[in-house]
Amino acid sequence: MKERKVPIKNKLGIHARPATLIAQTANQFESDVYICKDDIEVNGKSVLGLMMLVAPQGSEITIRCEGADEEEAIEAISKIIEEGFGEE
Amino acid sequence: MRSSQELKLKGIPVSPGIVIAPVKIFKRKRAQVKERILKPTEIEDEVSKFTKGTEKLISVLNELKMETKEENLARLLDVEISILNDTEMQNDVILLIRNKRRNAESAISSVFNNRKESLLKHESSYMRERANELERLGMDLIAMINDDYSREDFGFDGIIATESLSIEQALRIVRSNAKGVVTEVGGRTEHSALILRNFEVPTVFGIEKITKLVEDGDTMILDGGKGVVIINPMDSTLNRYFFIKSGYERYESGLASERDLPAITVDGKEIGLYANIDIPEEADRLLDLGKYGIGLFRTEMVFNEYSSDEEKQYQIYYDIAKKVYPNSVTIRSFDVGGDKFYSDYTEENPFLGLRGIRVLLEEQEVFERQIRAVIRANVHSNIRFMIPMVSNYEEVLEAKKIFLRNKKLLEKQQNNVNQPRFGVMIEVPSAVFILEHIAELVDFVSIGTNDLTQYTLAVNRKSLRVSKLFNHLHPAVLKLIQITTDICREKNIVVASCGEMASDPYGVVLLVGFGIDEISCPSSRILEVKSLIRRINLSDAEQIAAEAVKKSNHRAVKDLVGEYLKSVMPELLEFYE
Numbered sequence: 106m107k108e109r110k111v112p113i114k115n116k117l118g119i120h121a122r123p124a125t126l127i128a129q130t131a132n133q134f135e136s137d138v139y140i141c142k143d144d145i146e147v148n149g150k151s152v153l154g155l156m157m158l159v160a161p162q163g164s165e166i167t168i169r170c171e172g173a174d175e176e177e178a179i180e181a182i183s184k185i186i187e188e189g190f191g192e193e
Numbered sequence: 194m195r196s197s198q199e200l201k202l203k204g205i206p207v208s209p210g211i212v213i214a215p216v217k218i219f220k221r222k223r224a225q226v227k228e229r230i231l232k233p234t235e236i237e238d239e240v241s242k243f244t245k246g247t248e249k250l251i252s253v254l255n256e257l258k259m260e261t262k263e264e265n266l267a268r269l270l271d272v273e274i275s276i277l278n279d280t281e282m283q284n285d286v287i288l289l290i291r292n293k294r295r296n297a298e299s300a301i302s303s304v305f306n307n308r309k310e311s312l313l314k315h316e317s318s319y320m321r322e323r324a325n326e327l328e329r330l331g332m333d334l335i336a337m338i339n340d341d342y343s344r345e346d347f348g349f350d351g352i353i354a355t356e357s358l359s360i361e362q363a364l365r366i367v368r369s370n371a372k373g374v375v376t377e378v379g380g381r382t383e384h385s386a387l388i389l390r391n392f393e394v395p396t397v398f399g400i401e402k403i404t405k406l407v408e409d410g411d412t413m414i415l416d417g418g419k420g421v422v423i424i425n426p427m428d429s430t431l432n433r434y435f436f437i438k439s440g441y442e443r444y445e446s447g448l449a450s451e452r453d454l455p456a457i458t459v460d461g462k463e464i465g466l467y468a469n470i471d472i473p474e475e476a477d478r479l480l481d482l483g484k485y486g487i488g489l490f491r492t493e494m495v496f497n498e499y500s501s502d503e504e505k506q507y508q509i510y511y512d513i514a515k516k517v518y519p520n521s522v523t524i525r526s527f528d529v530g531g532d533k534f535y536s537d538y539t540e541e542n543p544f545l546g547l548r549g550i551r552v553l554l555e556e557q558e559v560f561e562r563q564i565r566a567v568i569r570a571n572v573h574s575n576i577r578f579m580i581p582m583v584s585n586y587e588e589v590l591e592a593k594k595i596f597l598r599n600k601k602l603l604e605k606q607q608n609n610v611n612q613p614r615f616g617v618m619i620e621v622p623s624a625v626f627i628l629e630h631i632a633e634l635v636d637f638v639s640i641g642t643n644d645l646t647q648y649t650l651a652v653n654r655k656s657l658r659v660s661k662l663f664n665h666l667h668p669a670v671l672k673l674i675q676i677t678t679d680i681c682r683e684k685n686i687v688v689a690s691c692g693e694m695a696s697d698p699y700g701v702v703l704l705v706g707f708g709i710d711e712i713s714c715p716s717s718r719i720l721e722v723k724s725l726i727r728r729i730n731l732s733d734a735e736q737i738a739a740e741a742v743k744k745s746n747h748r749a750v751k752d753l754v755g756e757y758l759k760s761v762m763p764e765l766l767e768f769y770e
Contacts, residue, residue, distance in 0.1 A: 116534065116535075116536060117536055118536075121272045121327075121330065122268060122271075122272055124275075125271055125272045125275040125276075128275055128279070129271075129275060132278075148281055150279075150280065150281075151279050151280065151281035151282065152272075152275045152276050152278075152279045152282075153276065153279050153281060153282050153304075153305075153308055153327070154279075154281055156308070156312075156327060157308060157311065157312065161536065162536075189501070191501075191502070192501065
């Protein structure tokens with residue numbers, strides 16, 4: 106199991122488009138992907154789940170990946186979050 | 194209730210053209226969700242209705258996504274596709290159908306509403322926005338499952354009637370075979386209106402209850418130039434409109450015959466004629482109309498996608514400048530409100546709040562990124578850069594400093610930096626009264642008549658109750674324009690005009706009379722404006738403009754100018770109101 110904390114950098118946080126980007130990326134991997142914020146944990150492959158996270162700019166979320174390709178999955182997902190989803 | 198009588202309804206003219214065609218009602222917003230308990234034998238059929246519908250729609254949306262060149266639309270489609278693909282959502286819906294025997298629509302509605310409710314428990318406006326977004330996506334999906342949203346809607350070649358229109362829908366419509374659009378709400382200056390106008394889809398907004406008054410397949414007459422819709426037309430009315438329509442088509446082809454001629458008055462003053470555009474694609478269409486520059490490139494669409502991406506912006510600005518060369522393109526800096534930067538920020542009165550240059554000076558990184566992209570893109574020296582919403586001298590001074598500082602920085606990094614011409618929008622009355630000072634800092638100004646009218650008359654043009662007080666022919670507005678053109682002439686700087694007035698025939702006569710150098714209007718109006726300018730005598734127009742500022746109200750101005758229009762271009766009045 107791999108776990109990593111990453112900060113939310115874009116102004117609008119995880120709204121529909123970033124949620125879509127995370128889920129699309131997560132779905133490319135076999136591993137289970139979970140995203141946690143405070144005491145809520147959601148399925149990283151579900152857009153609707155991701156939108157439930159209260160994760161505005163400046164907050165920190167935890168990515169957890171478990172499975173054969175967990176290493177690659179956590180790298181790919183951290184990258185798009187750290188890049189702020191290409192948003193301001 | 195559906196009416197069986199002929200009914201003539203007046204709304205807001207959004208995009209000109211006459212269409213006589215069957216209507217199709219486009220229900221999307223808040224579709225009625227009926228809850229039903231399924232019989233045990235129906236359960237698996239309902240599950241398959243949901244899964245098959247979802248699959249079909251994913252493929253339809255994917256197809257649309259492949260076809261579109263519009264990145265904004267592609268991203269919106271991406272979100273919808275991912276929601277449809279969400280296995281957690283699918284499982285929740287299927288569980289409700291199987292275990293609670295709920296029909297698919299109400300199961301979807303529950304799944305989205307539950308999530309929405311839990312978001313609403315958080316007080317912040319940040320989460321409320323998320324909740325609204327979720328609700329909208331849920332309604333989309335229900336509409337999709339109900340097949341209201343199927344591909345056939347876009348293959349339909351009649352008139353689309355709908356409650357309201359999002360930008361996304363407008364973009365879909367311009368790529369479809371639809372011949373016309375009528376809505377219940379919306380204003381002329383909304384983005385969806387601009388898109389429909391630029392792609393010349395005849396459109397009328399603001400016909401109350403239109404989706405209730407007609408049924409699919411009813412014949413409708415839509416006159417986009419006059420903002421009129423006629424339902425259940427009698428044969429005599431139909432015949433009359435077939436006659437008007439053929440006249441309109443003759444009129445349009447008459448305009449096209451002047452395509453390659455300059456916009457020059459009878460007595461020899463040439464007016465620079467330019468187009469307003471919102472999305473880069475629109476520049477391609479301009480080439481069909483003859484060679485024109487762009488007098489107003491609104492960059493709010495660029496802002497939404499690429500405010501933090503200098504390279505992408507550079508590419509967009511560079512491509513447009515290259516396309517219109519040797520003509521120029523005026524790039525207006527981001528004209529956005531403070532709410533785009535601060536998610537918890539709401540303005541009690543946004544038009545008087547943090548907006549335009551006021552935001553840009555607070556969010557300097559974003560401003561500077563755009564400035565650098567614009568300067569770098571000015572390879573052919575045909576770019577102008579324009580600042581929106583200035584009301585104070587210091588703002589222009591500060592913006593100019595930032596502009597020049599970035600130019601200097603770029604000069605250290607690369608050779609051949611061409612400084613774009615620098616200008617401001619004149620759209621706040623205070624800027625008019627200090628223009629002699631502002632003029633020292635700028636190469637040109639462009640009068641934004643929509644906002645100038647709004648700020649002068651204290652009327653929000655989108656207000657349901659007072660928008661009828663909005664009129665750019667109000668003598669107070671005309672006086673401000675007169676002062677502006679006088680000062681610009683004295684200071685020898687270029688004065689342009691963009692906004693509705695520059696495509697309104699009455700406004701064009703007055704602007705020419707005041708001595709405007711350049712006019713920028715939607716591409717769909719360019720040929721008409723040119724034909725009109727070619728029939729105007731500058732000396733007549735000057736006299737009319739001088740008379741107009743002495744009138745007591747806009748009606749008197751309209752009569753005065755109307756008299757003249759009737760004598761020089763009577764056919765125009767037939768098709769414009």
